[in-house]
Amino acid sequence: MDLPRLISTVDVPPKFLKSAMLVGRIPLKALHTDPRVSYTLYIPPEHLNPDPSLQAKHTQDMELDPVYQLPPLPLLVTIHGTGRNAETCRDRLIDLAHHSRVAILAPLFSAGIDSYNDLHSYKLLKYKSMRSDVMLLQMLDEVALRWPGIETEKVFMMGFSGGGQFVQRVMYLYAERLRAVSVGAPGMVTMLDEGLKWPNGVKDLDEVFGEKAIIEKEVLRKLPVQLVVGSEDNVVHGGEEFWDWLQEKKKEFAREKGNSSEEKRGAGGLRVGRLDTLKALQLAWQEEGITSSLEVVEGVGHDSGGVLEVVKAFLEPYIRSV
Template identity: 40%
Template sequence: MNIDGIKSLSSDSPNNRFLVGRTPFFASTFDQRFSFGLYIPLCHSSDGIELPLLVIVHGTRRQTGGYLNRLKDFSENHHCAILCPLFPAGIIDPDDIHNYKNMCYQDIRFDLVLLSMIEQASKRWRLKIDKFFLHGFSGGGQFAHRFFYLHPERLAAVSIGAPGRITSPSQEEPWPAGLCDIQRLFQISNIPNYGAMGSVPVQFVVGERDVHTKQLASVKTPSNAEREAGGNRVDRMGWLKNAWAAVGIQTEMTIVPKVGHDGLKCLPHVESWLKPLVDAASC
């Protein structure tokens, strides 16, 4: 990952005031088509302890600002940095809005783009990056559970919110429906590593009323798992929970009462689940 030229700002730099609280968005030095923003708690010090890192991956509408604003108190109260990548729509194909969800698109590896952003951020802030926390909702939930298949050793915990499309642990279908070609496609040996995945705390979170199927039914070629699981997100998450349990990955399922397909309304339940894990990482 090429992150040459990234350095910490000097202590007397006038730009330091922008490096705590909600930061500007920074271009990725790995690929400047992509960028990321952070919330850095006021307790951060350039010579202090490394802070746990929570990565939030946006959904199809790319509403990163809502997450950075809503997680301010979580960041301050639990001494945790928040990072939100931005994968813009229309990269290569001007009409495409989905490509980041599958981890790869033509010559782009979105998992590597994210890892490079994390490494880049660690050159400027004191962050724990050997293992980080990950949450995504909707399109971000698709990203999060597929990233988990590829890089379980990098995750301290993962919270997967209401993905419309799911990747089965089956070896019978190609990516992103299944895993039969995962090693060849990503050039990563020893994946899927169910032992490593089984050691990571996992939350599934979905709204109780997230049962509308019109958008999901528009997909012309649902996977075998999606046909078997059913047409709504609650059913598909329950199916994936059981499929992962069969290969040794234990998960928790949070169904949020009276909520539909709304990531921000589910977010308090994600925070509650993450709190003890993040606090333990802060020690």
């Protein structure tokens, strides 16, 4: 990727990293290759090696600061839901960053990029001119350049609600880039069904993402996966009346534009509770030999904070093992 010269942790003495805003809470940064989206990080200062290349240059005759002897810092990517609370997603994991030695990356996929009323396109990975999966990979490239002490080739990933949809679909396309994932309470999922088109199934995967888009089922079978949802999170989002209204409104807009195919398609989506959705996904995966742990948190509704400790308990052993 062709990026301009940027200041990285290699250029800054360790005592100035905080003043340069290269550790701790990192301000939201526009993605260089597509400034329509941005990202923020939390980097625990005590765990970051600013310049891992110094280890290779180290000899017995030179004294090396202990900070330059730290191993690469693993990365946990947390994906926001429809509300776009990326900074909250980041801040909820600060304790994990310090205790378990991991950096946090929280992308922000703005609403209304390709359609004024759009809230959901990032969850689908591809929509008109938006490729949110590619944007995520480009974010990882930028992180690798600015913070060479962070491991970006293989990452941990978690997401809740709309973020759970994003994570589940990224799993299919980029399983080789993931160490472990948590899929939290998605309202809609993609089945490994070659009879259904994306995003319901994978029939037209090559048409949507190109000929190189392949689902590596053998890799998925080895990937640690958590499905997590509250026990009370089994009502249809918005209720049946909302979906009836939305479907009619979308048909109305489609008729105004003269788009008959859009009118037939209607509102789309699945009128199924999130608990039932994840149970069905787990069973479908089992038929493909893909294992996952389904965690149902008692007494919790559609609340990312209510399942957070369960998610951290799942990811923490894998993070520590790195």
